[in-house]
Amino acid sequence: MATRRHPTARQARLGVELRRLRDSAGLKATEAAALLGVSSVQVSQIESGVAGVSEERVRRLAANYTCTDTELIDALVAMATDRTRGWWEEYRRILPAAYLDLSELDHHATFRHDVAVIHVPGLLQTEAYARALFAYMNPQFPESEVEHRVSHRMRRKVVIEGADPIPYEAVIHEAALRIRVAGRAASRAQLTRILEASEAEHVAVRVVPFGLDDFAGAGSAMVHIGGVVPRLDTVVRDAPHGTAFIDSAAQLEHFRGLFRRVKQASLDADQSRDLINGLIKEL
Template identity: 40%
Template sequence: MPPRVNPTLRQCRFGTELRRMRERAGFGGSELGRLVGMNPAQVTQMESGRIGISADRLRTIAAACNCANRPMVDALADIIAERGRGWWEEYREVLTTDFLEVAEVEHHAKTLTTCTTTYIPGLLQTGSYASAVFARVYPPLPRKDIDVRTAFRVQRQQVVRTGKIPLRAFIHEAALRMQFGGPRVLADQLDALIGDSADKGISIRVVPFDVDTFPGAGENVTLAQGPVPELDTVQMDTSSGTLFFDAPADLAKHRSIFDRVDSAALSEDESRDFIRSIKKEVEAKYA
């Protein structure tokens, strides 16, 4: 089978974990290849996600690298066993790779934890709010592009709306007050958040302005937890696009950040009341 031209984020991550396994064993690519019956080029392609391997070869590599982390190896074997295309592939010709990779990460997560400072988390946005967020992009997008991005964002929400994946959302007060599309859109969005907060699979916690020192990152960040901690992924939204981090040091840093945010945020009940109070302010001021 020829090498993949455009491996997915998940395929690349699989290869990255094999490279880390090899490096922890102190092997170069050629040395590992000799041990498991692969040539150096195949090892390079495997570690870049351009070729797949069988579960048997995975376990041979793990044994050669003296990897005793069985849960991790089993999780990698599960990736090999995956078949079929994700729903997001239907959008490959119309959206940039960033959009598809976010959906892919969310779909395979065991839990999702997000912290936002500038807007409501995408997984909790109403259609009108999401459309307004995309409408403020500069240079302006054509209406059809805004509609496609909005439809994609709403479809992404199924991972939490169906209860498949638990979501913890830490939302800074700034994001609750930032307007996209005007006061009516914001009020409707806040009302939707209040409803979502009653969902047993969705936890919404507010970080108010009066917290002494905001403990989170300045960017909007999501931690997607995998089947084992080694397969966690950090997603960061920036003005230039979406960034993904999976190095152990990055994962440890952001786990600590989320722990700090958790200690500073209001409780779920307090957060629900807080959102209600902001909604009343918006409705009173702009009625």
């Protein structure tokens, strides 16, 4: 199978999970290679996501690694055999790879949780808000570059606004709702959009108010994307060096706990809508 120059985050994750299964079985790459009748170099390429792997080989490896989690194995097979070329492929070589990786993860997600501290979550942003945000954060960008990012962000909303939406929960700090990324009218429209989105059965929006005691926040914005099985969840965070896709079991459990704590500190859905309505009236 041909090698890839730039595997997607999902392709790389498949390799990571196969390596974790091998490590759990206490086998070396050379031993895994013998099981498949390939070289250790090919096993390394599979485990790095540089090379693809067939369903038969995934199942053979899982059997020899004594993995009995059929749901996980089936999920890994689905990742190995998926040939989806989604709408985000239109932006390849136009936008950074992380934008496309996030869209692909959303496409295959079973749920999504957002924690927003400074800015409204991308899936809830209006076009005017997104344009003002991208232009401010990247003043060196030509208008066309900003527009590519805006159009991509608007199309990402299909995961909660399309024909088959996923459950979505956003916990937003009041600061993100009060900061006027764009003008007064745009801010009013943005808050109204959040209220409209929150009316959908599969969407929950909760607000953390300024007046809350003993709340240290989440550090920064956080995205928790649900996999077919919990082991395949992914947490996405912005880091100084770029977007970080987090998938180790210990880190996933840490961020699940962090999301629970932030959610517990927030207002319920009705109280959150009341707070947002109050902010609209102030504008």
